[in-house]
Amino acid sequence: MGKRIGIVCYPTVGGSGVVATELGIHLAEKQYEVHFISTTMPFRLKRLYPNIYFHEVEVSNYPVFKNPPYDLALASKIAEVIDREELDVIHAHYALPHAICSIFAKQMAERNVKIVTTLHGTDITILGVDDNLKHMIRYAIEHSDHVTAVSNSLKKQTEDALQVQKQIEVVYNFIEPVNDTSLTEKDLKENLGISQHEKVLIHISNFRPVKRVEDVVRVFSNVHNQIPSKLLLVGDGPEHLKIRNLVRDLGLEDDVLFLGRQDNVHDLLNISDLKLLLSEKESFGLVLLEAMISGVPCIGTNIGGIPEVIVDGENGYLCEVGNIEEISNKAIQLLTDDELWDEFSEHAKRYAYDHFNSNLIVQKYEDLYN
Ligand code: GMT
Numbered sequence: 001m002g003k004r005i006g007i008v009c010y011p012t013v014g015g016s017g018v019v020a021t022e023l024g025i026h027l028a029e030k031q032y033e034v035h036f037i038s039t040t041m042p043f044r045l046k047r048l049y050p051n052i053y054f055h056e057v058e059v060s061n062y063p064v065f066k067n068p069p070y071d072l073a074l075a076s077k078i079a080e081v082i083d084r085e086e087l088d089v090i091h092a093h094y095a096l097p098h099a100i101c102s103i104f105a106k107q108m109a110e111r112n113v114k115i116v117t118t119l120h121g122t123d124i125t126i127l128g129v130d131d132n133l134k135h136m137i138r139y140a141i142e143h144s145d146h147v148t149a150v151s152n153s154l155k156k157q158t159e160d161a162l163q164v165q166k167q168i169e170v171v172y173n174f175i176e177p178v179n180d181t182s183l184t185e186k187d188l189k190e191n192l193g194i195s196q197h198e199k200v201l202i203h204i205s206n207f208r209p210v211k212r213v214e215d216v217v218r219v220f221s222n223v224h225n226q227i228p229s230k231l232l233l234v235g236d237g238p239e240h241l242k243i244r245n246l247v248r249d250l251g252l253e254d255d256v257l258f259l260g261r262q263d264n265v266h267d268l269l270n271i272s273d274l275k276l277l278l279s280e281k282e283s284f285g286l287v288l289l290e291a292m293i294s295g296v297p298c299i300g301t302n303i304g305g306i307p308e309v310i311v312d313g314e315n316g317y318l319c320e321v322g323n324i325e326e327i328s329n330k331a332i333q334l335l336t337d338d339e340l341w342d343e344f345s346e347h348a349k350r351y352a353y354d355h356f357n358s359n360l361i362v363q364k365y366e367d368l369y370n
Contacts, residue, residue, distance in 0.1 A: 002027075002030065002031045002032040002033070003032055003033075003088040003089060003369055003370075004032070004033040004035065004085060004086060004087045004088050004089075005024075005027055005032050005033070005034055005035070005087065005088065005089045005090075005091055005369065006035045006036075006037055006078065006081055006082065006085070006087045006089070006090045006091065006113075007020050007023070007024050007034060007035065007036050007037070007090075007091050007093070008037050008038065008074070008078060008090060008091070008092045008093065008098040008101070008102055009021070009036070009038060009042065009093040009094075009098065010038070010093070010094070011036070011038045011039065011040050011041060011042040012040075014206060015120065015173065015284070015285075015286035015287070016093050016094060016118075016120040016121075017042060017093075018286060019093070019118075019120070019150075019173055019174070019286065020036075020042065020091075020093045021036075021042040022174070022176075022358065023091075023362060023365060024036060024042070024052060025049065025052070026358055026362045027362070027365075027366075028049045028051045028052045029049075030362075030366070031051070032051070033051045033053075033085075034049075034051060034052045034053070035052075035053045035054075035055060035081055035085055035087065036052070036053070036054045036055065037055045037057065037074070037077055037078055037081055038054070038055075038056070038057060039056065039057050039059075039070075040056070041054055042054075053085070055077060055081050057070070057073050057074050057077045058073065059073045060073070070097075071097045071100070071101055074097065074098075074101045075101040075102075075104040075105045075108070076105070076108070077105075078090060078101060078102055078105035078109075079104075079105040079106075079108035079109040082105060082106070082109040082111050082113050083109050083110050083111050086111060087111070087113050088113065088114065088369070089113065089114050089115070089116060089369050090102045090105070090106070090113055090114070090115050090116070091116045091117075091118065091365070091369075092115060092116070092117045092118070092144070093118050093120060094117075094118075094119070094120055094122075094123050095117055095119060095123040095124075095137045095140040095141060096123050096133060096136060096137055096140065098117075099115065099117040099140035099141070099143075099144055100136060100139070100140045102115050102117075102144075103115060103139075103140065103143045103144070114145040114146075114369075115143075115144045115145050115146075116144065116145065116146045116147075116148070116365075116368055116369065117140060117141065117144035117146070117147045117148070118147075118148045118149075118150070118171070119141075119147065119148070119149045119150065119154055119158060119168075119283075120150055120154075120283060120284075121150065121154060121281070121282070121283030121284070121304075123137060124137070124149075124154060124157055124158045124161060124162070124283075129161055134161075134162060137162060138162045138163075138164055141158070141162065141164045141166050141168075142164060142165070142166050144166070146169065146368045147166050147167070147168045147169070148168065148169045148170065148171040148365075148368070149168050149169075149170055149171075149283070150170070150171065150172060150173055150283050150284040150305065151170060151172065151283055151284045151304065151305030151308050152170050152305070152308060153283065153304050153305045153307075153308065154170075154283040154284070154304070154305060155168045155170050157283075169364075169368070171361060171364045171365060171368075172284065172308070172355070172356055172361055173284045173285075173286045173289060173356065173361075174289075174356050174357065174358045174360070174361035174362065175286075175289040175290065175292075175293045175352055175353075175356050175357065175358065176293070176357075176358050177293060177353060177357070178266050178270075178293055178294050185270055185271050188267055188268075188270070188271050189271055192230075192232075192257060192271075193257075194230050194271070195228070197228060198228045198229050198230050199223075199227050199228070199229040199230075199273045199274070199335045200229065200230050200231075200232060200271050200272045200273050200274075201220055201223065201229060201230070201231045201232070201272070201273065201274045201275075201276060201331070202231070202232040202234065202268060202269065202272040202274070202275050202276070202291070202296070203216045203231070203232070203233055203234065203235075203275070203276050203277070203278075204234040204235055204265055204275075204287045204290075205234075205235045205237070205277075205279075205287070206235055206236070206237040207235055207236055207237030207238060207239040207240050207243065208237050208238060208239065209238070209239060210279055210280050210281045210282075211237075211239070211277075211278075211279050212278045212279060212280055212301075212321070212322070213233070213239050213243050214239070214242070214243065214246055215278040215322060215324060215327070216231070216233075216276045216278055217231070217243060217246050217247055217250065217252070217256065218250075218324045219276060219278070219324055219327045219328045219331060220252070220255075220256065220276075221250050221252060222324065222325075222328035222331075222332075223328060223331050223332055223335065224252065224255060226332055227332065227335055227336065229255065229335070230255050230256070230257060231252075231255065231256045231257070232257050232259055232268055232272065233256060233257065233258050233259065234259045234260075234261075234262050234265060234268060235260070235261060235262075236260050236261050240258075244258065265287075265290055266290075266294060269290060269291055269294040269296050270294055272291070272294075272296050273296070273297075273335060273341070274296065274297060274298070274299065274331055274334060274335060275287070275288065275291035275296050275297070275298040275299070275316075276298075276299050276300075276327075276331075277298060277299075277300045277301070277306065278299075278300070278301050278319075278321070278322075278327065279300075279301055279303070279304070279306070279321075280301065280303060280321050280322075281303065281304055282300075282301070282303060282304040282305060282306050283304050283305050284304075284305040284306075284308070284309065285300060285304075285305060285306050285309055288300060288306070288309045288310060289309065289352050289356050291348070292309075292315060292316075292348035292349065292351060292352035293348075293349060293352040293353065294349075295345040295346070295348055295349045296345070296348065297315055297316045297334060297341065297344035297345055297348050298310050298315070298316035298348070299316055299317045299318075299319060299327055299330055299331060299334075300316065300317075300318060300319075301318070301319060301320070301321045302318040302319060302320060302321070303321055306318065309356075311347070311351060314344070314347050314351070315344050315347040315348035315351050316344060316348065317330040317334070
């Protein structure tokens with residue numbers, strides 16, 4: 001049996017949860033013993049793996065506490081698991097609260113565990129600029145044994161915002177080659193009421209304001225004026241109602257499909273012709289990889305880690321944030337030129353595999369543990 005790794009992550013739908021869970025699965029397949037420490041079972045962990053364990057953090061609320069003390073319960077659970085399961089490494093996804101809780105747990109535990117912290121984005125791009133939290137995030141980074149960031153852009157932002165001395169290694173998000181889809185393209189389109197001749201655009205996110213889903217809808221409106229098409233909106237979040245109202249105001253209700261949260265996006269990507277990720281903050285953009293490996297070209301904004309994933313003019317386009325006209329023109333150009341689309345699609349698939357396949361990236365994490 002290999003090393004014993006504890007993984008502390010947000011198990012809910014979201015890129016960091018996907019990365020943490022898939023990493024755990026790969027490690028288990030390579031004979032590591034993997035211990036997830038979280039509030040609920042990671043959502044992609046669907047089948048039984050004999051060397052993956054789940055330790056649930058239970059938060060009790062006594063009347064003396066104004067709010068249930070989640071962070072303290074987590075730290076205490078991590079310390080308990082470190083000693084009982086004889087962990088070698090804790091891999092904390094997010095500086096706050098997971099790395100901080102892991103550092104506290106390490107001090108409480110008897111065993112000398114090592115801490116690897118992965119920065120995914122929001123901990124730096126939003127929390128890292130909050131003066132109340134900055135010191136704590138800097139502390140988490142400085143007191144981890146190794147720190148990784150999911151893009152060069154996030155590494156640089158961390159160094160600039162927090163002036164940390166710690167060496168930060170870039171370890172990108174990763175992706176698996178796609179397995180068979182469960183429905184044929186024709187059946188799925190029919191089920192969703194999409195005609196065979198219509199082009200399909202897709203956006204997948206947690207509908208937070210930073211994702212600028214409104215821009216996605218406005219671009220689609222321009223595309224739809226010129227090309228028979230449908231827009232698939234996958235995910236849910238705070239902007240959902242606002243986007244529904246916009247779709248209604250633009251008279252697009254029949255052509256924008258709100259699909260809510262979906263675990264299996266591969267089938268939906270399989271019927272898609274273009275992926276839009278028009279965020280104003282994005283440290284990597286795992287959803288881009290999911291699209292690219294399925295051969296779907298992407299248009300993304302020229303910010304954060306997105307330019308480290310999309311190669312402009314080769315497998316998609318990079319556009320300025322909020323430039324609806326530029327993005328619409330690029331989308332129309334790509335969707336009306338079959339030869340260009342085929343080239344982009346082929347490049348996207350190959351590029352995602354060559355640079356971001358799981359074998360390549362998981363090995364980098366293993367090297368850090370070792
Ligand atoms: O995109 C989100 O809001 C979710 C967030 C998360 O916590 O899962 O995603 C972040 O981590 C992903 C995995 O490393 C990255 O691919 C996303 O780009 C990053 N999101 C942001 O930076 C906004």
